[in-house]
Amino acid sequence: MLRIKCPFCGERDHSEFSYGGDANIIYPDLAASMEAWIEAVYRRENPKGPHRERWQHTDGCRLWLIVERDTLTHEIASVMPANAALASLLDGQSS
């Protein structure tokens, strides 16, 4: 079982979360080239090792998180809110 430390709810089993895939994918502007869209929608780096990925805490606070996880060892290096404003708010609290 992976254990994901949700910044809002604490450490929980990964079965509370749903997986949202590669977090490095940013959808381009609507007017961007076809090539940029094909890259974002279909192509994946699919690394063996550290992977930045999205998870949603569906059975908890329902917020989207960015998790850094190793795809070979399943070790989780960091968890932070996907929303940048929330992430900086949490940063402010901890400092």
Add this chain to the structure above:
Amino acid sequence: MPRYSALSLIKHAITGNRDWPRAWPNPEPKSSYDVIVVGGGGHGLATAYYLAREFGIRNVAVLEKSYIGSGNAGRNTTIVRSNYMLPGATEFYDFSLKLWNNLSHELNYNVMFSPRGQILLAHSPDALDSAARRGNIMRRHGIAARLLSRADMQKLVPHLDYRPTARFPIWGGLMQPTAGTARHDAVVWGYARAAAALGVDIIQNCEVSGFLRDGGRITGVETSRGQIRAGKTGIAVAGHTSRLGEMAGLSLPIESHLLQAFVSEPLKPLLDYVIGFGGHGHFYISQSDKGGMVFGGDLDMYNSYAQRGNLPVVRDVAALGVSLMPCLGRVRLLRHWAGVMDMTMDGSHIIDRTPIDGLYLNAGWCYGGFKATPASGWCFAHLLARDEPDRLAAPFSLDRFRRGAMIDEAGVGPIPKLH
């Protein structure tokens, strides 16, 4: 290589089975080949066999980083079927089934193909309508299909849960009587032996670490056993396709995910058919010739190369198994394991040239690679020999994503974990 026959069995039995010859040689890699196939699983070995047998190209090497069949060829649930609905997929898998039918004779190796029939369960009137539609599409393509009523099901598969309280009430099912199972390791060994007999070099413990280039063209591979040159290089590695792609500079529409499989302690004959359950979850089960219940379910649902599964899926699969066949509740699990799947963006495979000269791709088999082994090998051999895809492989091109010509049987879009 001596042929296996009843006579050879008797002869070796008399001499105490002490001097069976090696089934295939263990050669040192040569410095160059006409064709190198990277990946010694079922698909890679079948490719080499059909290259030699159908297309007359015998100066071929299959490179395997571990022992042959150590990847997904040895990790699947051995199901062979062709009950697909979309144009392209239906014909491809039907061709594969035709090759399965004669495979043991052709290879002179018993792959234990057992076309015992596969039944897709229907748990509501709508699911039964949908099964009828699938069956009609199959029959239009000449693939046998039979719609089963609840009464039929009770006769054929008496151990399902038919009580009024059943979590998944049985309304009927769709049977493909020509589908079944095969012995996965024997498929690997049979292709290896038959390919080696035709002159193919099977080189194990030989991991590819890079590609050799001449200008823009790929001219061979760098391996843990030295450089090997090749006129053409084909990739058939499953799970690790993206890693080979990265070495070549290709960005691919693939994510690697884990799929677990399970086998129980051996039981007396309990289940005569392969059973598939989908829609409200995912579960499939058959009984091996040794008596073990062989079953599986969904992916682990996150990118991974770990070859080991996680517990939530074990729980889900067990719960589904017991819901469908309550008698499984007291059966003990013998082993469970995971393989690394190439999950593509539409759930279908890729057999195509790559944008790089000299490099060819056979990848993205998602859940369905085992049943495809003969057709995959045949079509990939055709591509490597003729430099153009066979009619059956043409729909499974690498640029179909750019053209919007996806073959998305599940209809869920570019989300690999859901296919």
